[in-house]
Amino acid sequence: xxxxxxTAWAACMATMLVSSAxxxxxxxxxxxxxxxxxGDTSVTRVAPLVDEFEAQTGIKVHIDQLxxxxxxDKIIVESSSDNPTYQLLWIDSPWVxxxxxxxxxxxxxxxxxRDAAEIGLNDIIPVQLQEVSWQGKLLGFPASGMTWLQQxxxxxxxxxDEQANFKKKYGYDLAPAKTWQQYKxxxxxxxRKKGEMAAGKPLDHNLYGASQSYSRVQGAxxxxxxxxxxxxxxxxxxxxxxxxxxxxEAHVKAAEYLKSLIPYNPPDYLGLMWDxxxxxxxxxxxxxxxxxSVRSVRLTNxxxxxxxxxxxxxxxxxxxxxxxxxxxxxxxxxxxxxAKSPDKEKDAAWEFIKWATSEKLMRRFAEEGKGxxxxxKSILSDPQLQAKYPYYKVLLDSQVDARRRIFxxxxxxxxxxxxxxxSKYMAGETPTALEALTKACTAxxxxxxxxxxxxRLRWIQDVPVEVLAK
Amino acid sequence: MSQIANRNRNIALxxxxxxxxxxxxxxxxxMLYALWLSxxxxxxxxxxxxxxxxxxxxxxxxxxxSAFLHALITTFKLMAMTLSVQLVLGVAxxxxxxxxxxxxxxxxTLLLIPxxxxxxxxxxxxxxxxxxxxxxxxxxxxxVGISPIGWITTTGWALTAIAIADIWQWTPFIMMGTAAxxxxxxxxxxxxxxxxxxxxxxxxxxxxxxxxxxxxVSLLFLRAIDAFKIYDIIYVLxxxxxxxxxxxISLYIYRQSFTFWRMGVGAAAxxxxxxxxxxxxTYFFKSMQRSQAMQAR
Numbered sequence: 001x002x003x004x005x006x007t008a009w010a011a012c013m014a015t016m017l018v019s020s021a022x023x024x025x026x027x028x029x030x031x032x033x034x035x036x037x038x039g040d041t042s043v044t045r046v047a048p049l050v051d052e053f054e055a056q057t058g059i060k061v062h063i064d065q066l067x068x069x070x071x072x073d074k075i076i077v078e079s080s081s082d083n084p085t086y087q088l089l090w091i092d093s094p095w096v097x098x099x100x101x102x103x104x105x106x107x108x109x110x111x112x113x114r115d116a117a118e119i120g121l122n123d124i125i126p127v128q129l130q131e132v133s134w135q136g137k138l139l140g141f142p143a144s145g146m147t148w149l150q151q152x153x154x155x156x157x158x159x160x161d162e163q164a165n166f167k168k169k170y171g172y173d174l175a176p177a178k179t180w181q182q183y184k185x186x187x188x189x190x191x192r193k194k195g196e197m198a199a200g201k202p203l204d205h206n207l208y209g210a211s212q213s214y215s216r217v218q219g220a221x222x223x224x225x226x227x228x229x230x231x232x233x234x235x236x237x238x239x240x241x242x243x244x245x246x247x248x249e250a251h252v253k254a255a256e257y258l259k260s261l262i263p264y265n266p267p268d269y270l271g272l273m274w275d276x277x278x279x280x281x282x283x284x285x286x287x288x289x290x291x292x293s294v295r296s297v298r299l300t301n302x303x304x305x306x307x308x309x310x311x312x313x314x315x316x317x318x319x320x321x322x323x324x325x326x327x328x329x330x331x332x333x334x335x336x337x338x339a340k341s342p343d344k345e346k347d348a349a350w351e352f353i354k355w356a357t358s359e360k361l362m363r364r365f366a367e368e369g370k371g372x373x374x375x376x377k378s379i380l381s382d383p384q385l386q387a388k389y390p391y392y393k394v395l396l397d398s399q400v401d402a403r404r405r406i407f408x409x410x411x412x413x414x415x416x417x418x419x420x421x422x423s424k425y426m427a428g429e430t431p432t433a434l435e436a437l438t439k440a441c442t443a444x445x446x447x448x449x450x451x452x453x454x455x456r457l458r459w460i461q462d463v464p465v466e467v468l469a470k
Numbered sequence: 471m472s473q474i475a476n477r478n479r480n481i482a483l484x485x486x487x488x489x490x491x492x493x494x495x496x497x498x499x500x501m502l503y504a505l506w507l508s509x510x511x512x513x514x515x516x517x518x519x520x521x522x523x524x525x526x527x528x529x530x531x532x533x534x535x536s537a538f539l540h541a542l543i544t545t546f547k548l549m550a551m552t553l554s555v556q557l558v559l560g561v562a563x564x565x566x567x568x569x570x571x572x573x574x575x576x577x578x579t580l581l582l583i584p585x586x587x588x589x590x591x592x593x594x595x596x597x598x599x600x601x602x603x604x605x606x607x608x609x610x611x612x613x614v615g616i617s618p619i620g621w622i623t624t625t626g627w628a629l630t631a632i633a634i635a636d637i638w639q640w641t642p643f644i645m646m647g648t649a650a651x652x653x654x655x656x657x658x659x660x661x662x663x664x665x666x667x668x669x670x671x672x673x674x675x676x677x678x679x680x681x682x683x684x685x686x687v688s689l690l691f692l693r694a695i696d697a698f699k700i701y702d703i704i705y706v707l708x709x710x711x712x713x714x715x716x717x718x719i720s721l722y723i724y725r726q727s728f729t730f731w732r733m734g735v736g737a738a739a740x741x742x743x744x745x746x747x748x749x750x751x752t753y754f755f756k757s758m759q760r761s762q763a764m765q766a767r
Binding site: 069073076079080098101102103213216217266267268269270271276409412413416418423424427428429 | 514515516517518602603618620622623624625708710711712713714715725728730731758
């Protein structure tokens with residue numbers, strides 16, 4: 001009997017010790033999180049691995065993947081609810097002002113500072129952290145870092161016959177475009193019909209000179225127009241009034257330039273959303289595209305893009321306008337925490353963010369050939385990975401002097417109004433670029449002018465993210 | 471006696487109560503709430519904007535908006551395109567399927583299928599057909615040497631493309647109602663007309679059509695209400711684009727409410743569209759009554 005009691009006692013103690021150790025090791029075991037995410041690389045790569053995270057931490061994560069159009073609408077409804085369903089939110093960096101001013105996102109500053117070594121804060125390209133900040137607060141964490149870069153058919157541009165013909169026609173050497181005029185020349189030169197020759201072979205499909213976004217859906221056209229407009233020297237806001245100022249000469253020139261590329265784009269240009277636009281590059285049916293690096297990795301993977309088998313894609317920083325050197329334009333796809341979640345779930349969500357954006361996982365994605373658009377210096381500067389992914393060096397170099405995307409609380413109003421008006425201008429329904437831009441700007445300013453100038457000026461100020469302060 | 475009447479009235483009220491509660495919760499309360507919203511500055515995405523009473527300014531904004539006027543015109547254009555074709559096609563098919571020919575039962579059932587499909591699915595089906603690069607329609611056009619058409623990506627075609635999808639889905643509705651009416655027509659006027667030596671076209675024009683008129687007006691009236699509210703197919707196919715070529719009233723309301731999050735403006739636009747549709751219904755009823763009164767005379 002004594003022996004039995006001793007055994008039972010020992011068993012109880014052992015159980016208590018093990019469970020105590022387990023509880024310390026996995027403080028969030030049993031917590032269930034839901035993520036409202038996008039069905040694109042920044043989420044699709046990590047989604048199949050959430051079981052590994054659960055095994056490590058005991059936190060169960062369920063990810064709902066939605067298309068980009070409409071996702072922000074769902075996030076706004078979710079964040080306006082007092083009993084949110086989703087603790088984790090996928091965000092695109094232009095939304096950060098809108099969600100930040102509404103108090104929808106948890107401030108991650110103190111957590112990021114506390115865990116700086118663990119998350120490798122210094123390893124992250126600074127502008128990527130700036131992208132997901134609002135008024136100096138870190139409201140999201142980069143999961144995919146983007147620049148708007150130039151993708152081109154290297155196999156066509158490298159072909160000696162094409163080079164000779166190009167030089168004969170345009171009077172200078174064929175090379176990746178350095179100016180927007182060169183970009184247009186290349187687009188014109190390579191616009192060819194099925195059956196014509198390209199790099200010495202007959203084409204079995206039409207070849208389009210360029211592939212840009214012209215669709216109004218979710219303001220797709222603005223995602224090409226805004227960086228283009230800024231590279232022409234324009235800006236979004238009047239620094240004295242905080243009102244929309246996109247009606248200047250640079251803005252008009254940029255819109256006219258985008259329109260001038262239409263003859264070299266697929267005939268259904270008004271329907272070109274990002275997936276359709278990038279599809280032309282992926283199938284090798286476009287000679288070049290100025291596009292966000294979010295899908296660049298697909299162009300290097302034969303399983304995801306036929307062009308990686310049949311041709312070769314090169315990458316370069318985007319061209320500049322004739323006005324002179326301009327910085328490149330970044331964007332960040334990040335993970336954020338719903339501010340209305342209970343504290344324990346917020347902490348568990350932060351654990352997930354740390355894991356899902358860790359250097360270890362990002363390196364693993366890169367090595368497995370299905371990476372995201374990377375945002376860590378250590379990965380982008382790795383010579384072996386640079387050899388595997390030629391765009392890594394472009395990403396790294398172009399972000400040294402990069403400028404942030406739009407981050408205004410009225411971003412959706414801007415995106416939608418400019419999306420519709422620019423699309424109408426491209427379709428020829430609005431006769432001039434100035435008229436289209438004026439209509440869009442007026443619609444935005446009608447709403448903004450209700451606010452005091454101090455508030456409007458605060459909204460356009462890019463306060464340095466506090467987490468990087470020394 | 472009055473006690474029994476009172477008791478019966480109370481029992482009737484008790485039986486009606488669940489229906490009244492459900493009606494209040496699902497219809498009356500949301501409408502009253504929307505009406506309340508339409509007089510307020512309510513932006514769901516910007517809780518920092520005071521949600522104050524703004525009088526009729528939301529209504530004034532909608533009524534003075536060129537986008538609303540454009541959406542209204544586009545809605546009426548679409549209604550004119552779809553209703554006219556649906557009426558002609560629906561009557562023609564009804565005349566065909568009411569003939570005593572073998573297999574007509576199966577044909578009738580097959581023709582009803584589009585009407586039974588959810589509009590979102592109809593939109594997706596037509597999206598595959600219209601799809602710019604990989605769509606079947608352009609593939610078949612290519613086989614007969616016709617250049618591809620930007621069905622949903624050119625401003626000239628997009629509204630027509632929407633109309634075609636709507637006609638495909640809802641012509642069976644007109645067909646079904648007309649066929650039912652045709653089968654219930656009395657045979658005597660036809661026999662008399664034939665004995666008088668009238669042609670088949672004359673018989674259709676002077677005998678069948680006048681008898682069908684009340685049914686056709688009712689069917690058109692129901693379709694008009696539906697067409698005025700069209701949303702799903704457009705949302706799937708074009709989301710109002712390209713440009714604003716297919717932006718109808720419902721899309722305008724959606725954009726105000728769920729893109730700009732201006733719930734007050736969206737609610738005001740909803741009530742204005744409700745008023746327009748109510749005026750249309752009243753006009754339809756009045757003209758129907760007038761026409762029936764004239765026939766009776």
